[in-house]
Amino acid sequence: MTDQIISMHNVCKSYKMGTEKLNVLKGIDFSVDRGEFTAILGPSGSGKSTLMNIIGCMDTLDSGSYSLNGIQIDETKERDLVKIRNHEIGFIFQNYHLIPTYNVMQNIIMPLLMRGEDRKTAERDCREVVDMLGLSDRLKHKPSELSGGQRQRVAIARALCSKPSLLLADEPTGALDQQSGTEVLRLFTKLHEMGNTIVMITHDMNVAKWAERTVNIVDGQMYQ
Amino acid sequence: MRFSEILNLVRINLIQNKFKVLLTSIGIIVGAATIVCVIAIGKGGQADVADQFRNLNAGALDISYEQSEGSSGFSFGGSLPSFSGGSMPSFDGGSVPSFGGSGSSFSATASKESGSSDGSSRRSSRSGGSGMPSFDGGFDLGSMFGGSGEVKNREKITLSTEDMEDITASVPGLSEATITYTTKQNIYGGNIEETESYTIAGTLSDYAGLSNLSLLFGDYLSDTDNENKTKVCVLGYSAAKNIFGSAEEAYDSIVYIDDRPYTVGGVLAEQGSVEAGISADEAIFIPYATGIKYLTGSDISPTITVIAEDVDNIGAVAENVRSVLAASYPNAEFTISDAGSKMEAANKSNRTLTLMLIAMASIVFIIGGIGIMNVLFVSVKERTQEIGILKAIGGSRRDILLEFILEACSISLIGGIIGVAMSFGVSPLITSFSIRMEMSVTGALLALGFSLVTGTVFGFYPAWKASRLVPVEALASE
Ligand SMILES: Nc1ncnc2c1ncn2[C@@H]1O[C@H](COP(=O)(O)OP(=O)(O)OP(=O)(O)O)[C@@H](O)[C@H]1O
Numbered sequence: 289m290t291d292q293i294i295s296m297h298n299v300c301k302s303y304k305m306g307t308e309k310l311n312v313l314k315g316i317d318f319s320v321d322r323g324e325f326t327a328i329l330g331p332s333g334s335g336k337s338t339l340m341n342i343i344g345c346m347d348t349l350d351s352g353s354y355s356l357n358g359i360q361i362d363e364t365k366e367r368d369l370v371k372i373r374n375h376e377i378g379f380i381f382q383n384y385h386l387i388p389t390y391n392v393m394q395n396i397i398m399p400l401l402m403r404g405e406d407r408k409t410a411e412r413d414c415r416e417v418v419d420m421l422g423l424s425d426r427l428k429h430k431p432s433e434l435s436g437g438q439r440q441r442v443a444i445a446r447a448l449c450s451k452p453s454l455l456l457a458d459e460p461t462g463a464l465d466q467q468s469g470t471e472v473l474r475l476f477t478k479l480h481e482m483g484n485t486i487v488m489i490t491h492d493m494n495v496a497k498w499a500e501r502t503v504n505i506v507d508g509q510m511y512q
Numbered sequence: 513m514r515f516s517e518i519l520n521l522v523r524i525n526l527i528q529n530k531f532k533v534l535l536t537s538i539g540i541i542v543g544a545a546t547i548v549c550v551i552a553i554g555k556g557g558q559a560d561v562a563d564q565f566r567n568l569n570a571g572a573l574d575i576s577y578e579q580s581e582g583s584s585g586f587s588f589g590g591s592l593p594s595f596s597g598g599s600m601p602s603f604d605g606g607s608v609p610s611f612g613g614s615g616s617s618f619s620a621t622a623s624k625e626s627g628s629s630d631g632s633s634r635r636s637s638r639s640g641g642s643g644m645p646s647f648d649g650g651f652d653l654g655s656m657f658g659g660s661g662e663v664k665n666r667e668k669i670t671l672s673t674e675d676m677e678d679i680t681a682s683v684p685g686l687s688e689a690t691i692t693y694t695t696k697q698n699i700y701g702g703n704i705e706e707t708e709s710y711t712i713a714g715t716l717s718d719y720a721g722l723s724n725l726s727l728l729f730g731d732y733l734s735d736t737d738n739e740n741k742t743k744v745c746v747l748g749y750s751a752a753k754n755i756f757g758s759a760e761e762a763y764d765s766i767v768y769i770d771d772r773p774y775t776v777g778g779v780l781a782e783q784g785s786v787e788a789g790i791s792a793d794e795a796i797f798i799p800y801a802t803g804i805k806y807l808t809g810s811d812i813s814p815t816i817t818v819i820a821e822d823v824d825n826i827g828a829v830a831e832n833v834r835s836v837l838a839a840s841y842p843n844a845e846f847t848i849s850d851a852g853s854k855m856e857a858a859n860k861s862n863r864t865l866t867l868m869l870i871a872m873a874s875i876v877f878i879i880g881g882i883g884i885m886n887v888l889f890v891s892v893k894e895r896t897q898e899i900g901i902l903k904a905i906g907g908s909r910r911d912i913l914l915e916f917i918l919e920a921c922s923i924s925l926i927g928g929i930i931g932v933a934m935s936f937g938v939s940p941l942i943t944s945f946s947i948r949m950e951m952s953v954t955g956a957l958l959a960l961g962f963s964l965v966t967g968t969v970f971g972f973y974p975a976w977k978a979s980r981l982v983p984v985e986a987l988a989s990e
């Protein structure tokens with residue numbers, strides 16, 4: 289068996305809409321090897337974000353099994369999921385999801401603070417990532433003072449600095465123009481080459497092409 | 513997450529929202545300022561009472577007698593002049609009948625008889641008389657007016673050291689007793705050119721101790737002064753200043769009271785105004801017997817002051833005193849006022865006021881707290897997405913709970929500090945309305961404590977709500 293980071297079997301997820309039950313994920317089988325750059329491609333409403341929330345340990349699954357980096361997530365309590373999110377996963381969101389009150393540096397080091405590091409150590413640990421992403425001269429800025437591409441780089445820096453075993457990106461280029469989108473994707477390729485495992489969710493075929501492997505999701509079912 | 517880092521995040525958030533913080537904390541500011549002022553006013557009131565009753569002992573009972581209007585011309589008109597100039601006639605007059613009242617074997621009649629014999633055995637030959645006629649007068653009056661008992665205090669009664677000794681002998685639970693009287697006399701001496709009228713107080717040696725008087729110069733009047741009827745006096749602070757210019761110059765000088773020279777044996781320290789008793793600053797104190805001999809004769813209405821050992825027992829002591837005196841003077845109603853209960857009453861009304869003000873302050877605090885809660889709820893709503901992000905990147909419930917609670921605490925603490933500072937600014941304004949305030953560290957600390965508690969209590973629910981948000985939902989909110 290290869291070194292699998294994500295291993296999902298027959299994962300189902302449904303939402304209750306009044307009396308009706310809406311099945312969003314209908315038995316997903318999905319696995320990602322360490323070091324892979326995978327794109328999950330699917331149309332709007334197909335259940336991509338739902339799947340991503342489950343992969344990111346932010347939502348529970350109704351049935352099936354899910355193990356992340358050897359941890360059986362479907363049997364883990366929320367208290368421990370917090371730690372797993374912090375240590376194993378680096379999130380990159382479509383809308384960046386930076387905290388507006390904090391400056392760039394404070395946003396970037398947040399995951400490290402969460403795991404109990406002090407500010408000094410955290411800032412030192414992030415230095416390398418910050419330099420690589422070209423954010424050194426923007427550290428004191430507020431997110432609102434940055435362009436979309438810069439904001440996404442801050443979000444990527446935040447995801448990277450905690451050295452997660454999995455980078456999880458939901459439509460990372462969705463809010464960016466062509467050029468900044470391409471920059472982000474180039475960065476992803478570089479990160480992939482550096483050995484990071486990346487799962488990227490997109491509805492755009494052209495974006496998916498940047499990945500090493502693409503899986504399709506349609507109406508809650510996955511096609512390899 | 514480290515506590516210090518959470519604190520730092522709180523700090524950043526507060527700095528970013530200075531105006532909001534200020535608005536949120538207005539309720540707390542007002543509450544804290546109110547608390548400090550309320551406590552200061554309460555303490556000021558207490559200090560006022562303490563000052564006004566400074567010369568009084570908590571366990572003190574003042575016993576005096578007031579003769580009713582119209583009685584003077586009746587049976588005493590004649591008797592009075594005959595006593596003038598006599599030495600202490602009242603001593604025996606008082607002591608005599610009171611033997612009967614003390615519960616000893618003397619009957620009322622026996623006591624009268626023993627009174628006259630007792631009296632004649634003493635210094636003053638007139639003393640027996642002073643007791644006797646007043647009694648007869650009293651009895652006569654009683655029967656004349658139908659003995660209904662409503663006619664009281666028609667007779668002339670002069671309380672005396674004998675009455676005092678009688679009380680101390682018969683009433684248990686007394687630690688000290690003294691007797692005083694006051695009279696107005698013209699004096700001159702020192703810088704005074706025309707004579708001036710001053711309050712002269714005839715006192716015993718223990719008066720100074722009992723009234724908490726302290727001396728700047730010299731000593732208080734002694735027992736020997738009283739026995740020898742020495743012409744010596746102790747001046748109140750203001751009196752000394754008025755007559756001689758200063759306390760220092762007054763000491764050992766001569767002051768003329770009713771044209772007789774008195775050596776100033778001591779000067780009192782300044783006492784301030786008092787609510788009851790003799791206003792010591794303006795008074796001139798002379799030995800009890802000296803005054804009677806040279807100034808008043810028997811024409812005095814002395815006050816006996818006794819000190820109850822146990823302040824809680826003061827009611828019983830007053831009753832005992834009353835019955836001892838009733839046996840001596842059956843038709844007389846004595847005025848017994850107890851300093852403790854006066855003080856207590858004053859303190860009580862003070863406390864009531866303070867409690868009312870504290871209740872007001874509490875309401876202000878609750879309103880302030882609700883204000884904080886509202887703002888925090890809004891803040892949690894506004895920051896739902898932020899909470900979602902924090903949760904997504906590994907923020908635990910504890911971290912989020914702590915951050916929001918600490919934010920609430922900080923807001924209220926800042927409000928508290930501003931409030932306390934404001935109260936110190938406002939206090940001169942309140943004081944200018946002649947309300948006494950005693951600003952205290954305790955008050956300030958209490959206000960800060962209250963602010964903190966309010967912040968924590970009212971901040972907890974929104975913070976708890978925030979910490980319970982489901983990460984996905986929080987993140988999805990816009
Ligand atoms: N919290 C929810 N409650 C009810 N239904 C939900 C909830 N979240 C998602 N859904 C439904 O689940 C389905 C899948 O939603 P999801 O967000 O996963 O789609 P998506 O593939 O990410 O779409 P998009 O590309 O537009 O982001 C949709 O029909 C949506 O209405």
Ligand SMILES: [Mg+2]
Nearest residue numbers: 336337338458
């Ligand atoms: Mg989506």
